[in-house]
Amino acid sequence: MTKNKNLFPFILITSLFFLWGFAHNLDPILIPHLKKSFTLTTVQATLVDSAVFIAYFLMALPAGFIMKKYGYKTGIITGLFIFAFGSYLFIPAANMQQYSFFLVALFIIACGLTILETAANPYASSLGDPATSTERLNFAQSFNGLATTLAPIIGGRIILTKGYTPAQLSVMTEQGRKLALAAEASSVKMPYFILGSVLVIIAILFVFTSLPKIQHHEGHKASKNIFHALKHRHLAWSVAAQFFYVGAQVCVFSLFILYVPKSAGLTEVQATYYLSICGFAFLIGRFIGTFLMRYYSSTALLAAYAGINILLCVIAIFGHGMVTVYTVIGICFFMSIMFPTIFALGIKELKGDTEFGSSLIIMSIVGGAVLPRVFGYISDATGNIQYGYIVPLLCFVVVAFFGLKGHRVKVEPESLPVAAIL
Numbered sequence: 001m002t003k004n005k006n007l008f009p010f011i012l013i014t015s016l017f018f019l020w021g022f023a024h025n026l027d028p029i030l031i032p033h034l035k036k037s038f039t040l041t042t043v044q045a046t047l048v049d050s051a052v053f054i055a056y057f058l059m060a061l062p063a064g065f066i067m068k069k070y071g072y073k074t075g076i077i078t079g080l081f082i083f084a085f086g087s088y089l090f091i092p093a094a095n096m097q098q099y100s101f102f103l104v105a106l107f108i109i110a111c112g113l114t115i116l117e118t119a120a121n122p123y124a125s126s127l128g129d130p131a132t133s134t135e136r137l138n139f140a141q142s143f144n145g146l147a148t149t150l151a152p153i154i155g156g157r158i159i160l161t162k163g164y165t166p167a168q169l170s171v172m173t174e175q176g177r178k179l180a181l182a183a184e185a186s187s188v189k190m191p192y193f194i195l196g197s198v199l200v201i202i203a204i205l206f207v208f209t210s211l212p213k214i215q216h217h218e219g220h221k222a223s224k225n226i227f228h229a230l231k232h233r234h235l236a237w238s239v240a241a242q243f244f245y246v247g248a249q250v251c252v253f254s255l256f257i258l259y260v261p262k263s264a265g266l267t268e269v270q271a272t273y274y275l276s277i278c279g280f281a282f283l284i285g286r287f288i289g290t291f292l293m294r295y296y297s298s299t300a301l302l303a304a305y306a307g308i309n310i311l312l313c314v315i316a317i318f319g320h321g322m323v324t325v326y327t328v329i330g331i332c333f334f335m336s337i338m339f340p341t342i343f344a345l346g347i348k349e350l351k352g353d354t355e356f357g358s359s360l361i362i363m364s365i366v367g368g369a370v371l372p373r374v375f376g377y378i379s380d381a382t383g384n385i386q387y388g389y390i391v392p393l394l395c396f397v398v399v400a401f402f403g404l405k406g407h408r409v410k411v412e413p414e415s416l417p418v419a420a421i422l
Contacts, residue, residue, distance in 0.1 A: 006127050006142065008209070009127065009209065009210075009211050009212060009227065010124065010127055010140075011350045012142045012202075012205065012206060012209060012211075013076075013120050013123055013124050013127070013140065013184070014124070014139075014143050015143070015150045015202060016076070016080075016116050016120045016202075017024030017120065017124075017140050017141055017142075017144040017147075018082075018144065018146060018147045019083075019116075019147070019195075019198070019202065019224075020113045020116055020117065020144070020147075021100070021143070021144035021145070021146070021147030021148055021232030021379040022147035022151045022152070022195065023083070023087075023109060023113065023147075023195065024052070024113075024147075024149065024151075025147060025148045025151035025152060025155075025253065025261050026133065026151050026155045026159075026191065026192075026277065027048055027049065027052065027106075027253075027254055028152065028254045028255075028256055028257055028275060029151075029152060029155035029156055029159050029257070029272065030048055030102075030106075030155075030159070030188070031045045031046070031048050031210075031254055031255070031257065031258070032257045032258060032268055033050075033159050033187075033188070034048065034099060034102060035356050037100070038099045040099070040228075041283055041376075041380060042258060042380050042385070043373060043377060043380055044375040045258075045376070045377040046254070046255075046372045046373050046375070046376045047099075047103055048102075048103070048106060048254070048375075049250050049368055049372045050369040050372075050373060051103040051104075051106040051107045051110070051121075051369075052106050052107070052109070052110040052113075052368065052369070053110065053246070053365055053366050053367070053368035053369030054107070054110075054366060054369045054371075055107050055108075055110030055111045055113075055114055055249070056110060056113075056117075056362055056365035056366055056368070056369075057363050057365070057366035058111075058114065059110075059111045059114035059361065060114055060118060060360070060362040060363035060365075061356075061359050063075065063079075063114050063115040063118035063359060063362065064118055064356050064358060066115065067358075068116060068356075068421070069118055072119045072211065073124050073206065073211045074114075074117040074349070075115050075118065076116060076119050076120065076206055077114075077203050077206050077207060078112075078115055078411070079113070079115030079116035079119065080112065080114045080116065080199050080200075080202055080203035080206065081112070081115070081199075081200070082107055082108060082109075082111050082112030083110060083112030083113060083116065083117065083196075083199050084112070084195075084196040084197075084199035084200050084203070085112070085196075086105050086107075086108030086110075086111070086112060086196075087105075087109060087192045087193070087195045087347050088192070088193065088194035088196045089101075089104070089105035089108060090105050090188050090193075091101070091189050091192070091193060093105050093188075094186050094189050096379055100148030104242055109309060110393045112212040112397075113195040114362055114365075115309060117362050117365075118358050118359055118362045120140075121340070121343050121347075121358060121361075121362075122347055122358045123211075123345070124136060124137050124140040125137045125344050127212065131143065135290055135293050135294070137341075137343065137344045138286055138289055138290040138293065138337055138340045138341065138344075139286075139290050140340075141286055141339065141340040142283060142286035142290065144286075145279065145282045145283030145284075145285070145286045145336060146283050147279075147330070147343050148253070148279030148280075148282045148283060148355075149276055149279035149280040149282070149283050150276075150279070151279070152272045152273075152275040152276040152278075153272070153273070153276045154191065155191060155272070156180075156269060156272030156273070156275075156276075157272075157356045158187060158191050159187045159188055160262065168180075179250035179332055180393075185344050192297060201208075201350070203382045214283075224293050234345065234346065234348065235263055235346050235347070236293075237346075237365045237402050238293070238342050238343070238345055238346025238347075238361055238386050238402065239346070239360050239361055240364070240398060240402070241342050241346075241398055241399050241401075242339070242342050242343065242346070242365065242367070243363040243364040243365075243366065243367035244367055244371070244394075244395035244396075244398040244399060245339060245342060245367070245395060245398075245399050246339070246365045246367045247337075247366070247367035247368055247370060247371025247372065247391070247392075247395050248309075248335070248365070248391070248392035248395035248396060248399075249338075249339070250367075250368035250371070250372050250386065251371060251375045251389075251391055251395075252278075252328060252331055252332065252335070252371050252392055253278065253332070253373065254372055255273070255375060255376075255379075255385070255388070256271065256274075256275050256278065257271040257272065257275060258385060259324075259328070259385050259386070259388075260274060260324075260325055262384075262385050263316075263319070263320065263321075263324040263325070263385070263386055264320075264321055264322050264324055264325050266325070274325050274329070276330050277329055278328060279328045279332070280359060281330070281333040281336075282332045282333065282335065282336045283300065283336070284333065285332070285333040285334065285335070285336025285337065286336045286337060286340075289301060289305075289336055289337035289341075290337075293337075297346070298337075298341050298345065299345065299403050299404075300403070301337060301399050301403075302337065302338060302341050302342070302345075302399065302400075302402070302403035303404045304403075305334040305336075305337060305338065305397040305405030306334075306336070306396045306397075306400035306403060307333050307400050308330075308334050309335065309392070309396040309398045310393055310400065311391050312327050312328075312330050312331045312334070312398065313331065313390075313392050314326055314393065315327045316331065316386065316389040316392075317386050317387060317389045317393070318386075319386075321422070324386070327410040330355065331341060331388045331392070338399060339410075342361075342399070343361055344360075344403065345387035345402075347361070365407060366377060367395075371391050371395065372391075374391050375388035375389075375391045375392075376388070376406060378390065378391065
């Protein structure tokens, strides 16, 4: 922070990173919970991720329009209230015991998250010295990593520990099984009710807080449409890199509790504790990465971290026992800087195109809806969930390329009149 007046707004903005990180990292708990409650296949269970990340694709452009017309503050408050509404919908979804209702609630939550991320990422990046924008965004995203650590512990203890085993369910009467599954479904009510209430309080704080306006540099034509923003080649590459990165992250985190029992023989409850360690590694990686960016370029770190993760994915595919667990923890550590670094590099020097550029990068988060399903299809088709790690491996190849070359700022020239060409 270069000015003290930016400190409290930056703290409030940073709280948003924690909140959406917490919501996202309850999803890996929901997947095995709903998979068992509704007797789903792995592919069907990944609809949880699809419901969330399709919302990012559909809502990112409207979010950009909101920010452009009404400002970042209005966008943030709108996103918080939508996020809260979706959280409260978990209560009727649990009462009705319908998988589709849960998916609708998750979709609405993700619509709120889309608006928040479209606003908060560029706002945190711009709230201070432009020279330290990547470092500042990585610091704010570190609190997303803190949520990644805490959510599996809290969610696992509240949601998973009340489950019934398949053997117990098999000996119950139809009515008894229905009541048992209703009790399981009810375990999601309290965490989401509390989350929704916290969101309402944070939204009220934003209503009464004055946020500094982001000032773009002069001399750059304001974006007329989304295609104007795509004339920035580095933005186009960042959209591709973010699509594959988010897909890899969701594969690793969301399917961890399904992966570890097969690769290392752990129970689901034990897996939640190791998932928390993954989150802690992710958190520590953010802080260490932010520190290293003082001495090394963010692009060099991004490429190096992606290269290491390519090698770790090979071990995740062919390894056995606890080595696979430690390998995935390592993948989480080296994923830590990727999202904020790709984002900050993607919106670099966009100026008047920043809102649409931010929307495009947020739209690319739809990779989290597409690629885990590919992971699921590979897992179901081969009968070995470890083979699914070929998907994150290929994703990190794209990220490595972006770090090496795709990040370079280059703007495509405006179309010239025919007369000028002649």
